[in-house]
Amino acid sequence: MTEDKGILIKNIYYMLTYAFQVLRQSNYEEVASEEFENIQDLFAAILAKGMAQQLKQGLYREYSGKCEELTTLRGKLDLQGTIRNRLQRRQRLTCEYDELTENNIYNQILKTTAVFLLQQPTVSPDHKKALKKVLLYLYGVDTLPPSGIQWSRISFHKNNLNYRMLLNICYFVLAGLLLTTDKGRFRMAAFLDEQRMSRLYEKFVLEYYRYHYPNLGAAASRISWNVDEDVSEFLPIMQTDITLRHQKKILILDTKYYTHTMQYRSQYDSRKFHSENLYQIFAYVKNQDSSNTGNVAGMLLYAKTQETITPDCAFTIGRNKISVKTLDLNTPFSGIVEQLDQIVESYFGIPVYTERK
Template sequence: MTIDKGIFIRNIYYMLTYAFQELKQNNYEEIAGEEFDEIHDLFAEILVRGISYQLKQGLHKEYISCHGSLSTLKGKLDINGTINNLMRKQQKIDCEYDELSENNKFNQILKTTVQFLLKHPNVKSDRKASLKRLMLFFSNVEVIDILTINWTTMRFDRNCKTYQMLLYVCYFILDGMLMTTEKGTYKMRDFSDEHMCRLYEKFVLEYYRKHYPELKAKATQIDWNIDKEQSTSSILPIMRTDITLTFKERTLIIDTKYYSKSMQCQFDKRTIHSNNLYQIHSYVMNYDVNHTGNVDGMLLYAKTEEDITPDGQTTFRDGNIIYYRTLDLNQDFENIKKQLDGFLVHSL
């Protein structure tokens, strides 16, 4: 999707700094001045700095269930195990107990991710050496099978909040793995459009949230504008916007799109993807319950190498407008910011 790979990778870092404000703190800032030719090399550097900082704060610990033969009672007594010990003439008590341990899912995911990066050909040797040194502090942490990781159940309280950004990077890396059918080993694939789509959405949301607090940027769930007593609403899909901006009586709903091709071709004619248009139209019309015309929508595409990219608008009879805009991520980041600012000039 990009012409200048170096600019694109640097901008991924900037996008991450908006998605996770902590990247602007501590020792992460120096990354912005470095050149990265490969996305996984960038991720490796982020993990080097992030894990180093985490070690200074102390690795997260959780209570885990343990079982063992001890000299004194600890926790619950395992009678059967203790009897077996006596039969073997061992003066030990079998116990089941909880122990505060570093061997929990947060640290396991970090170690597992680092192990994959150490094998990746696009990570530079000096960064691999730094990662190896850090892993000396993870000697009590196990490597886990990535297929057993349930990313949707991850919860971050104040004790492990600093892990959120690191595990987000780990997700990008580990979710890009493919199981080979020959040897049963994992193989790294390229950073996919699906990963960039999620980062792109979060970046745009956090950009407007930071620079335009008066617009109250947030993701919003929209109710269906239906007669609920006469409708089977339970089978209707949930409508949740990527970004909703509100200023006084006006609202702009933004739906971000990151595709390898931003337009479809039918009968030699390039048009907006039908599903994209139907989706944003549904958001706008269901949000504007009273048909005031004060609710607009925007399909915000990431620029591709196509000759024709979305740029225009459609005005409906009630006055609602749907804008089609394209953001070029393959340029200096200051120009990206100018584009994002410019999208709001006539829409709010």
């Protein structure tokens, strides 16, 4: 069973604007000013704007192999097909060639998602109208069965980088991350979806600190194992979600997005922290602070659920401060901002660095 993890619909948009900076561009200003009753309407608005912008820049095209019977040679001659034509007294050549086409997986996913959203009663008439308008320009692009899309095989490079945000929106729609909605909330579907939302949550927090606190050098950094013998090649890689640095102080943040933030032990009728999460942040901090200066701290930052008991505590282990906090996403975004700023102010003692738009 899964529970509602209450997140205001508009906060999903704000999280996306940090994860994908393209949403800060002027052509998305109308989306930012709208109020949305459900997540599908929000995604329809973003997709319509994004697809319209992509049409102005030109749809991404790829080479696709074709085999066709022609009167003149094009590309490579298919000898067997040509001989068969001659035997049938057909004066045509069978040719194999590559053609640059807009009918590729990237545009097919965009069209499939737009068609799906058009069928949803939760999408407003204005956004449906906008989607229909952009679909007119994709008449030569096929649609796909959503269950057959191999998302892991999609890659991005300089020629199609503009598609990254749009295809992430398409994934949220087609892969069932957000199934049904009530006002301001959505329902989780499965653990796989929880993983996807976890990545958005992590990316949002990282990009928030990168944008507003450039002096902290927010990054997902690697930590070397503090071992005496040269066995590091056999040890797992320690990669932090977010590392913040100011002068000699370091704060390592590990974001967690779970349906259940606490482990329930029925035999004791009690709830405990996820032990593997504590071991992980402890390993990060202790190996980063190999000299035992106490200048390195760690924080597990959970997204707040609808559970009555949520983590909120701090303690010291061998001079290093370890804290477990929750970030309430079901509050006006100004409240989220206040929570994130408080983390920096309480540990580093510095105010917000960059003005917000």
